[in-house]
Amino acid sequence: DQQVKQNSPSLSVQEGRISILNCDYTNSMFDYFLWYKKYPAEGPTFLISISSIKDKNEDGRFTVLNKSAKHLSLHIVPSQPGDSAVYFCAASGVLNFGNEKLTFGTGTRLTIIP
Amino acid sequence: DGGITQSPKYLFRKEGQNVTLSCEQNLNHDAMYWYRQDPGQGLRLIYYSQIVNDFQKGDIAEGYSVSREKKESFPLTVTSAQKNPTAFYLCASSIWAEGGQPQHFGDGTRLSIL
Numbered sequence: 001d002q003q004v005k006q007n008s009p010s011l012s013v014q015e016g017r018i019s020i021l022n023c024d025y026t027n028s029m030f031d032y033f034l035w036y037k038k039y040p041a042e043g044p045t046f047l048i049s050i051s052s053i054k055d056k057n058e059d060g061r062f063t064v065l066n067k068s069a070k071h072l073s074l075h076i077v078p079s080q081p082g083d084s085a086v087y088f089c090a091a092s093g094v095l096n097f098g099n100e101k102l103t104f105g106t107g108t109r110l111t112i113i114p
Numbered sequence: 115d116g117g118i119t120q121s122p123k124y125l126f127r128k129e130g131q132n133v134t135l136s137c138e139q140n141l142n143h144d145a146m147y148w149y150r151q152d153p154g155q156g157l158r159l160i161y162y163s164q165i166v167n168d169f170q171k172g173d174i175a176e177g178y179s180v181s182r183e184k185k186e187s188f189p190l191t192v193t194s195a196q197k198n199p200t201a202f203y204l205c206a207s208s209i210w211a212e213g214g215q216p217q218h219f220g221d222g223t224r225l226s227i228l
Contacts, residue, residue, distance in 0.1 A: 043219030104156030
């Protein structure tokens with residue numbers, strides 16, 4: 001059962017416009033949500049996170065919104081060619097002894113069109 | 115520079131062989147993780163370790179083994195019992211017991227069967 005879902009496998013956006021990537025989750029026990037960016041043949045790179053009790057977090061061109069029930073979104077504005085990558089949404093839940101496990105979505109491939 | 119080093123970048127395995135993937139970190143992180151990524155799928159947790167000489171099974175541990183003899187090192191062995199080992203393997207590390215702390219990833223090892 002996929003607890004973290006990214007229903008759009010791909011997204012194309014014109015350079016300079018806003019990119020919106022969506023993520024849905026089913027487990028209400030998740031306490032943090034993280035977004036990662038991944039280029040081919042490289043490991044994921046952490047972008048931004050948000051606590052489950054917050055509704056917005058901003059870092060430069062990146063904003064994550066958590067305003068709807070079991071839904072969050074990553075906004076990139078303005079979109080740049082270097083943003084072309086696969087974006088993974090991940091949810092953090094407690095493993096044991098306070099350490100946390102990340103559950104990943106299947107990713108959305110973002111292509112920025114020059 | 116602090117980071118996570120995975121080696122080799124590409125690895126080929128013959129049928130019936132065990133192979134070991136290396137993961138070393140100099141971030142002084144307590145927790146380390148191994149993930150597997152298959153095409154079109156998110157990352158799935160194989161094993162994790164919160165402290166030296168201790169490790170736990172993740173979601174897909176069958177056919178894999180690990181050791182954690184040093185804080186810096188968390189090698190993964192893909193055994194002959196793993197019937198579908200072809201995948202991209204990612205190692206990660208993080209601070210232990212910190213809510214929402216991001217995991218930092220290496221650049222991965224791509225394992226293929228000859």
